[in-house]
Amino acid sequence: MREFKNRKSSSTWMVKRGLFWVVLIIILGFFLFPPVWLLSTSLKNFKDAFAIPPKIIFTPTFENYAYVFSNGDFARYILNSIVISFVSTFICMLLGVPGAYAIACFEFKRKKDLSFFILSTRIAPPIMSLLPLYIIFNKLELIGSRFPLIIMYILMNLPLVIWIMPVYFREIPLELREAAIIDGCSELKVFWKVMIPLVRSGLAATSILCIIQAWNEFLFALVLSGNDSQTLPVAVTSFMTFQGTQWGPLSAAGTIIMIPMIIFGFMVQKSFVKGMTLGAVKG
């Protein structure tokens, strides 16, 4: 609209427009290149994967994927990742959503301090809680089971839930809550029957964000998991061996780890900005 000032500039407008698309494609190419490269390497055979100059046209093969799954452990790592991220997220929502509701819909003393304290637990670098908890889990002989990781991911995601969910609760008009209370609903019933159904989309988006965080986490998983509880990000590093790195299978494993999270990412796209800025920027 702004460009149409007069007819004389229409040819410069064309040039500008063309330049815009060129730059746009370069930017998007830069950001899309690594995942696309990973995907294509995973479909190449050993020779094509290391061809210089890189082969753009090649016959896709699934041999890397077959190799990854030929080792029975990989399926178990997938299962570990799924169980750990989903269970921790479920518990985290169960614990965190009522807290978020209290912060959003009640007024009480020192509320600001409290919510700020919860946020500060998210600011602290994870290595801090990892070391003492490692000793505790070690003494309790829990290292090697899925339990420590589930605990750590609850710890990691709880502040996130308590900070994101109030954004959704605050969008509900207060009259609704008031009316339900006047109608004689108990507080618990108001929460469960009135509020929760109204924040369903927020619940979904927040859970997905938590699952992604837990799925992608590496440091806790590296330290606290044994062979039986290893998650995918740790498992993928095992393709780097002393004999060298098996890039083909590694790319296949990397693709398997990456794809579900990117799909989840698309699903929460709309509420992403709101979520990641804890409501400070409206998305």
Place this chain on the structure above:
Amino acid sequence: MVDANNAQNAVLMNNPGRKKSKIHLYFLLPSLITIIVIMIVPFFYSLYITLHNANLLENGGRFTFNGLGNFISFFQDERALNAIAVTLKFVLGAVALEALLGIAISLFLDRNFKGKSIVRSILIVPMFMTPVVTGLVWRTFYDPTAGILNFILGVLGLGNRYDWLGNTFSALPSIIMVDVWQWTPFMVLLFMASLDSISGDIYEAAYVAGASEFQLIKYVKLPLLVPTVFIAIVLRMIDCIKAFDIIYVMTKGGPGLATETINMYAYTVGFNFFRIGYATTIAFVFTFCITTLLSFIVSKLLNRVNTN
């Protein structure tokens, strides 16, 4: 809207029947107890550990009292000093680049064109890519013999023998680049959202006043973007300080100590040397400084956002 809500809130809160209500406590308790049990207890336990010599490989892992010995060692430890410097360089370098690129790209995209929502979707991709996998992919790019980066530079005639990650000078910038790749889109999406919320009236007024594209950016868009830029920078710093995965898979802190951040150093001391007491001290001092500093900044920022 917000004011109306606040007024209603006030009415609801001042209702004498509800004032003494402790209902909110029941809703808060589950999360509070969890945080206290799995956060505060370990915190005090780690304080206890820092005062002890605790090596999992010696004395059968028994703790022996060491007073402030660990803290004294920390302040005399040159490797720790180096780790602090590397962490600062990494965080400041990465976040500054991300912010600048983020501003540039979001201003560039701030116009009407077909496929804007597709562009947004594409920008989501890097952020959700598992960091370990991201690090591994970039490691192949940086590979001195088979890497695509050297290949491209070779085609352009700029030489093709650079050992990006094996060289003390280029290792840290190469890792910063990966963080920039992964998180610049975060900045772009935030800034785009912020630019979209600028009302059309302002543009109208600027257009009537005959503002050029450049003036529009300088006097309208950039000033309105500033608060969001601050928020984005603080949020990125919080996460950037935690970065461990990409460094671990790309260099493990090397070559030498060129990319060893505090996180990486504490990890190495704790889980490679098993000097848990000292590792906890490193993490403790680090966390204390970072949390105090960043919490202070965040609280100031939140107050500003809330008053606006």
